[in-house]
């Protein structure tokens with residue numbers, strides 16, 4: 062038989078089979094069709110040695126994108142770019158980088174512990190009836206994993222866990238981080254792009270390293286927290302004078318760990334229920350920040366106030382602005398609400414979380430709020446040391462050393478200046494950006510600060526001296542008054558005794574109180 066004849070015969074056989082199949086579908090009862098379909102698939106899987114798993118893009122009611130699908134998409138990214146011929150590209154991180162994924166109907170291979178598997182991207186298209194002129198197509202994308210059935214245990218267990226974990230990590234690396242703020246009971250967000258880093262933070266190197274280690278250890282300690290039975294969260298209390306870098310450190314923490322920031326404005330939270338709702342809505346890998354907790358709400362005196370109710374109002378050492386006052390009145394968040402927020406059951410949901418409080422006055426906070434276990438790490442940010450200055454000089458002026466550094470070191474040891482003030486003096490003052498001008502300006506400011514501090518100390522000493530003298534005078538005056546009062550009391554006593562004696566003599570003819578002289582006189 063000629064090859065052309067053979068081809069003709071094959072073609073006619075295929076055409077007949079297809080015709081028979083079409084007739085069968087047309088006239089065969091639906092139940093029988095289903096029956097045959099089911100058993101033919103079973104028979105096929107019986108002889109087919111591979112297992113297939115589909116991961117659909119949307120689960121359930123189509124509104125939720127499947128987490129597994131996006132994890133797989135991320136996981137397959139690098140493999141796709143290396144193996145697939147048709148790729149899809151998408152921009153992430155505010156168009157700063159591109160991620161690639163395989164296009165529909167492409168396949169890539171993967172290997173896990175020596176086992177080979179295959180991933181394929183596909184889509185089901187179904188036409189949904191519509192009144193529109195244009196037909197509406199409903200695309201359902203999926204990834205299909207194919208592997209040999211002898212590896213079932215390994216793939217369903219370790220491999221899929223590995224895919225989800227790695228996919229999640231890639232997703233976290235690629236995602237655009239967000240800065241959230243609360244508005245009512247919802248979070249609004251903007252893109253978070255703060256350049257702060259631990260490298261540029263002006264702080265002693267050893268302390269900085271300790272904080273960074275603590276953060277990194279925390280972020281990788283999921284198994285540890287699960288083993289010891291603690292929620293995977295950690296509290297940081299940053300305290301120190303204004304301008305010492307508390308907010309900057311929070312941004313550096315977020316950049317180090319690649320976390321989102323939830324900046325919680327407590328005065329805008331109506332009550333504890335709203336606070337809980339906000340907490341539940343936060344995602345994992347995030348830092349929840351409450352800035353200036355001492356003046357966000359009057360949490361400082363709540364416990365004391367309850368005890369002292371009716372004893373009159375305690376004077377707030379920091380006068381509040383009228384707006385702040387009215388907001389505080391509106392907010393009914395209580396200290397116990399905050400404590401539940403920090404370590405209640407809800408704070409444990411959905412992965413790792415850092416909770417950071419900042420304050421200028423740590424001593425004003427209720428000890429319950431900042432005890433270890435709630436605020437695990439207390440970090441004091443203080444005035445600028447010489448080591449911190451060196452980092453600022455390197456950042457601002459690109460200077461590692463300078464002959465004026467010695468004088469600055471001397472002055473920083475003698476006076477207090479916040480890193481924010483030092484940084485301000487190191488900002489370029491001339492177009493040429495002459496470092497010497499900045500350093501001289503800083504020296505002048507430090508000398509002035511030193512003089513001011515001396516004057517202030519002298520004034521304080523004088524004030525103290527005055528107060529001491531006044532106190533001594535008052536004490537003397539009090540002493541005088543006391544002795545005068547005693548004299549008067551003595552006089553009163555003796556005249557009273559005299560009167561009593563006279564009375565007795567009049568009534569009894571004698572006196573028994575020992576005032577014999579008087580009684581005999583009276584008798585005579």
Ligand SMILES: Nc1ncnc2c1ncn2[C@@H]1O[C@H](COP(=O)(O)OP(=O)(O)OP(=O)(O)O)[C@@H](O)[C@H]1O
Nearest residue numbers: 261262263302303304305306307308309480481484
């Ligand atoms: N330790 C620091 N390292 C680097 N820059 C700093 C440091 N401290 C302050 N700065 C600079 O000073 C500015 C103010 O600092 P920041 O807002 O972090 O202070 P803060 O402690 O949060 O103050 P506040 O208590 O008033 O909120 C920052 O923009 C930063 O440039």
Ligand SMILES: [Mg+2]
Nearest residue numbers: 307308309352
């Ligand atoms: Mg701040």
